[in-house]
Amino acid sequence: MTNSTAPVFELQTYDYSGNEWKTVGTYDTATDNRAEGNAYYAYQVHSAAGPTRLLKDGVTHRGYDNPDDYYTR
Secondary structure, eight states, rough: OOOOOSSSEEEEEEEEEEEEEEEEEEETTTOOTHHHHHHHHHHHHHHHHEEEEETTEEEEEESSGGGGGGGOO
């Protein structure tokens, strides 16, 4: 039985050539007790390379909605 209140994290990176966010990983805490930690680690690794955001239940939790903000930090 899965817990319906368990958050789902989605890692996205920005693809400038397609002008869109692309999902590179999904981490479901209802089915994997290490999912949240894995999501944060993957965010750290990917954010070093360019615009990245981590969504929690579809809402930006870490990162930027505007990829250009990545370069102004």
